[in-house]
Amino acid sequence: MKFGVLQFPGSCDEVDALLAARRVGEAELIWHGERDLRGADAIVVPGGFSYGDYLRAGAIARFAPAMEAVIEFAESGGLVLGICNGFQVLCEARLLPGALLPNANLRFTFRQVELEVARPDTSFTSACARAAGTADETPVRLSIPAKHSWGRYHAEERTLDELEERGQVLLRYAPGQNFNGSLRDIAGVCNARGNVFGLMPHPEHAVDALTGSTDGLRIFESMRLTVEGAHV
Amino acid sequence: MSERPATADAPAGTEGEAEPPPTLADALTLGLTGAEYELICAKQGGPPNQVELAMYSLLWSEHCAYKHSKKLLRTLPTEGPHVVMGPGENAGAVDVGGGLVCAFKVESHNHPSAVEPFQGAATGVGGILRDIFAIGARPIAVLDSLRFGEPSGTRSRYLLDGAVAGIGHYGNSIGVPTVGGEVYFEAPYEQNCLVNAMALGLCPRERLVRSAAAGVGNLLVLFGASTGRDGIGGASVLASAELGDDEDKRPTVQVGDPFEEKKLLECSLELLQRGLVVALQDLGAAGLTSSAAEMASKGGVGIDIDVAKVPLREPDLEPFEVMVSESQERMLCVVTPRDLEQVLDLCEKWEVGGAAIGTVTETGRLHVYDGERLVGDMPVSALVDDCPLYDLAPAKPSEPIYPPPAATLAMDATPLQALLALLASPNIASRRPLFEQYDAIVQSRTVRRPEQADAAVLALPDSSALAVSIDCNGRRVAADPYRGTIEAALECAANLACVGAEPLGTTNNLNFGNPEKPHIAWQLTEAVRGLGEACRALEAPIVGGNVSLYNEGAAGPIYPTPVVGMVGRLPDAARAGRLGFAREGNAIALVGWDPQRGAPSLAASELAKLRGEPLPDGLPPFDVQRVIATQEAVRAAVRVGELSSAHDIAEGGLAVALAECCLANGLGARVELDALTRAPSADALGDDTPAGADRPNPSLPLPILFAEYPGRFLLSGPRAALEALAPQTSVEIVGVVTGAALEIALAGETLVATLAELAEAHRALAALFP
Amino acid sequence: MRARVLIRPKAGILDPQGEAVQRALPALGFTGVENVHIGRLVELDVADAGQLEEMCEKLLANPLVEDYEIQLPGS
Amino acid sequence: MRARVLIRPKAGILDPQGEAVQRALPALGFTGVENVHIGRLVELDVADAGQLEEMCEKLLANPLVEDYEIQLPGS
Ligand SMILES: Nc1ncnc2c1ncn2[C@@H]1O[C@H](COP(=O)(O)OP(=O)(O)O)[C@@H](O)[C@H]1O
Numbered sequence A: 001m002k003f004g005v006l007q008f009p010g011s012c013d014e015v016d017a018l019l020a021a022r023r024v025g026e027a028e029l030i031w032h033g034e035r036d037l038r039g040a041d042a043i044v045v046p047g048g049f050s051y052g053d054y055l056r057a058g059a060i061a062r063f064a065p066a067m068e069a070v071i072e073f074a075e076s077g078g079l080v081l082g083i084c085n086g087f088q089v090l091c092e093a094r095l096l097p098g099a100l101l102p103n104a105n106l107r108f109t110f111r112q113v114e115l116e117v118a119r120p121d122t123s124f125t126s127a128c129a130r131a132a133g134t135a136d137e138t139p140v141r142l143s144i145p146a147k148h149s150w151g152r153y154h155a156e157e158r159t160l161d162e163l164e165e166r167g168q169v170l171l172r173y174a175p176g177q178n179f180n181g182s183l184r185d186i187a188g189v190c191n192a193r194g195n196v197f198g199l200m201p202h203p204e205h206a207v208d209a210l211t212g213s214t215d216g217l218r219i220f221e222s223m224r225l226t227v228e229g230a231h232v
Numbered sequence B: 001m002s003e004r005p006a007t008a009d010a011p012a013g014t015e016g017e018a019e020p021p022p023t024l025a026d027a028l029t030l031g032l033t034g035a036e037y038e039l040i041c042a043k044q045g046g047p048p049n050q051v052e053l054a055m056y057s058l059l060w061s062e063h064c065a066y067k068h069s070k071k072l073l074r075t076l077p078t079e080g081p082h083v084v085m086g087p088g089e090n091a092g093a094v095d096v097g098g099g100l101v102c103a104f105k106v107e108s109h110n111h112p113s114a115v116e117p118f119q120g121a122a123t124g125v126g127g128i129l130r131d132i133f134a135i136g137a138r139p140i141a142v143l144d145s146l147r148f149g150e151p152s153g154t155r156s157r158y159l160l161d162g163a164v165a166g167i168g169h170y171g172n173s174i175g176v177p178t179v180g181g182e183v184y185f186e187a188p189y190e191q192n193c194l195v196n197a198m199a200l201g202l203c204p205r206e207r208l209v210r211s212a213a214a215g216v217g218n219l220l221v222l223f224g225a226s227t228g229r230d231g232i233g234g235a236s237v238l239a240s241a242e243l244g245d246d247e248d249k250r251p252t253v254q255v256g257d258p259f260e261e262k263k264l265l266e267c268s269l270e271l272l273q274r275g276l277v278v279a280l281q282d283l284g285a286a287g288l289t290s291s292a293a294e295m296a297s298k299g300g301v302g303i304d305i306d307v308a309k310v311p312l313r314e315p316d317l318e319p320f321e322v323m324v325s326e327s328q329e330r331m332l333c334v335v336t337p338r339d340l341e342q343v344l345d346l347c348e349k350w351e352v353g354g355a356a357i358g359t360v361t362e363t364g365r366l367h368v369y370d371g372e373r374l375v376g377d378m379p380v381s382a383l384v385d386d387c388p389l390y391d392l393a394p395a396k397p398s399e400p401i402y403p404p405p406a407a408t409l410a411m412d413a414t415p416l417q418a419l420l421a422l423l424a425s426p427n428i429a430s431r432r433p434l435f436e437q438y439d440a441i442v443q444s445r446t447v448r449r450p451e452q453a454d455a456a457v458l459a460l461p462d463s464s465a466l467a468v469s470i471d472c473n474g475r476r477v478a479a480d481p482y483r484g485t486i487e488a489a490l491e492c493a494a495n496l497a498c499v500g501a502e503p504l505g506t507t508n509n510l511n512f513g514n515p516e517k518p519h520i521a522w523q524l525t526e527a528v529r530g531l532g533e534a535c536r537a538l539e540a541p542i543v544g545g546n547v548s549l550y551n552e553g554a555a556g557p558i559y560p561t562p563v564v565g566m567v568g569r570l571p572d573a574a575r576a577g578r579l580g581f582a583r584e585g586n587a588i589a590l591v592g593w594d595p596q597r598g599a600p601s602l603a604a605s606e607l608a609k610l611r612g613e614p615l616p617d618g619l620p621p622f623d624v625q626r627v628i629a630t631q632e633a634v635r636a637a638v639r640v641g642e643l644s645s646a647h648d649i650a651e652g653g654l655a656v657a658l659a660e661c662c663l664a665n666g667l668g669a670r671v672e673l674d675a676l677t678r679a680p681s682a683d684a685l686g687d688d689t690p691a692g693a694d695r696p697n698p699s700l701p702l703p704i705l706f707a708e709y710p711g712r713f714l715l716s717g718p719r720a721a722l723e724a725l726a727p728q729t730s731v732e733i734v735g736v737v738t739g740a741a742l743e744i745a746l747a748g749e750t751l752v753a754t755l756a757e758l759a760e761a762h763r764a765l766a767a768l769f770p
Numbered sequence C, D: 001m002r003a004r005v006l007i008r009p010k011a012g013i014l015d016p017q018g019e020a021v022q023r024a025l026p027a028l029g030f031t032g033v034e035n036v037h038i039g040r041l042v043e044l045d046v047a048d049a050g051q052l053e054e055m056c057e058k059l060l061a062n063p064l065v066e067d068y069e070i071q072l073p074g075s
């Protein structure tokens, strides 16, 4: 399977995402000015400060030609993962509900955070599930770094209720870990169809024991399973 | 092409509509001395015009010409087996194996940060990053070295807050991790904060590029941001005079744009990768003036520049303003006429401005045109090489320069109280509230983040790793500039040893007061002597650095602060050491403790500071070779991979180091230190409170717990692995990793502090970042 | 024509910046200040003021979380 | 009384945000837009409007890099 990783002027974590994706499949960078997604099976909109994050994080990047292609790709059911700034871009592009606002602590914050997998049965989280037959009912936890200044997830109460009812909240900050003030501790949400997912923490920075944890790899692994399952 | 312009040639004032020509008085205002002005007139064959005087005044400033430090800098060791590029280029570089070199340098942005801490610190990071990619290396890490007055002062807190946010803003946005740094709070920095930033970069050895302009007829391309009035009369002039209270003199603040720099960085590296540039140079202090003159000087050529071709942000800049503007995020390169189109196309791809603004000539002169009009004409050698260098007149002060610090801890505090006060001291408390504002992991290379180990560790492609540390305890340098500076270098090397790295090279930033004063000249001379000796002994030559002088105001000079940054290498990234105790039941060893050394001294220690003791006149001597041998033993042991932790003993001494080892992973320790009192000179052990002071007789010998001196480490691991160090250095097994408290038994008493108590104290800085 | 757009957080959305300012004021000796809100100010020269509304909807503001107000000279 | 403070980058000071927005607009089909500057908008209830100036100098604006304009109802 092949990942396409978008690259905007001001992307910072695109190479990290590329390297992470290459641990489970092929991966290639796609320049923001291109409309051709080069046959990618899944798209990663990476972290960083696209267009310097000026105005609002992600506001300008969403209009890049490559994003038009990504919107079409998503509408046709393709898997799209937005990480950090990528999550912001997907919200700005209305591929995901809600918005990301400045952290409640008003500072850029880098912290290893504990996440709870609220839905271990989706296209983006299936590899997080506990082995079948395990008695443990508590949510699976992932240790993944987060680093951002605009990470406070916000949506209207009604929208939040809907998201929860429909199982679109895939990741939550574990108790005590929600430093940015996200409503209902939401760390990652997907769209109604389940093929577009955005999260603030950085799974691509948790793919190697040498540099921290390997928990983030499971997100990429889940996407591979989904794509390859679909191909079977 | 170049007839002499009327303005430069004729006696001042003969050209009809020109503004009145500058005079000696103007030269003095710009910071030149009368004698320097005379010399400029002689070099020019007459009084310089406005453009020329502006350019001379910058290039002949302390900041650019190193008038008071160059002679000293020449005494530093700059060569060694790993050195690929020494001082003189935008950054130095060392070979790190696998065909790669590591470029690195530290630079100060002290005065701009004192004016506007956020932008000052941000543009400081921007500037040092440009120095790294100017030699062709991709920046891979930033470290910061900060000094402020005591955080009880609102202004110090404002400066701290702004500087940290500014560093984070720039580094985070451009995608370079900030992996380490240091911060100290001391009263002498109240009026003059220090903001130094160090950056590292990586590049294939053959892609290193120099800044010497070459090839007569080649073109000069200015690319990046457009030019505005930023910092006119800024850093260069500012950095050469004491910062008074005169708020009106504040120059236009330079604003940094990391997004622009990100594009500039990618554009520069792609230009190099495609072989399109002959020479590359960043624009820093003194802007175009300095870059063009340096490039011409290094290449032994002349340069013609047309300021009318420089893309401007504001329409009405005068030629001299264009030449001295310090607008950020700009680079200058030399390209062949054939490649010009490709170069400009690449600029367009990366959405950065680019314009051919000049040519390389054989004249050896710098000609500044405004369209057709020649508005400045100077010999390059006069601009760059002929500024007079001054001899210092060092004299050791007979009186103490610095008042004693304000006491915050009673003399009769118990050892437990002292330990908690030290952990909560702004100089020792956890730096987490600062470094959490920095992205330490972007680029996926960071093997050790802040507080995981004594040095930051960055993986290299071949499974080895770089390690880097930056350090300087200004209070100890103030007590003894020579030994204090050696200690700073040894401390860096100790940090590297703790992760298993051996030093490859060193950079430094000499932050001092006014060198024209004999006692500052003495501090500077002694510090450079110590730095040179230490780097020779460590075989870690100086490959670059920076000097920031005149850091003083009405309240006196800063502590002398020769910030040392050191880069090392370890063969196996996976075995990089960690600082915290990691396994219940591990033995704890004190390594490098010297029983022959006599009484450990509390002089100039953090405890002495808290107790308000005056700085001593001199630090106790130590054996540099012995310290280095201990470092080698620790390094070797860490590399074997059997140790659980390695931490060097620094500020706060042994007890604080123990607490830090416990706090890292929340593991307690039981320690017994009586062995340390059995030394031959044990009778000399005792409180070294100055005679006459109130002697409270604490039951535990405070010096054993809290004295500071180089060469000691705390290791944990299997007992056998620790004892294996014994042939190379002294090893004292002092305890075991266990429980949820730190218990230290000494002289019949036991100090007990729960981990919760220690952690609470250690969190003290959090209050500064509500 | 010089236009001005005022963009403010929608009512009911937490405005930590506004709160931080409000908390900081008393310490500086300013009393009787309430209801502080912080938003964005965009000023620009436009040839066609009719485009401003769309510009706000599409780019300058995020209508999900922000309200905007367009001010034109003489209005 | 509800007061409004407009805070904008000082003339001549680099305004990277404004530049980024200006560069983005043409691609979205908005033409003829120039001189885009982005600043901050502070709105607050004050008991004593006489304090506003000092509030701006001390806290709301950074006078080194920003200009501010105080607007009061009816002014
Ligand atoms: N303290 C120092 N030790 C060694 N080299 C130094 C020191 N200070 C400055 N240098 C060297 O002098 C040269 C000029 O420095 P600087 O003016 O800061 O360069 P730049 O303008 O590129 O920042 C550089 O090569 C720098 O490494």
Ligand SMILES: [Mg+2]
Binding pocket: B090, B130, B131, B134, B282, B284
């Ligand atoms: Mg340089």
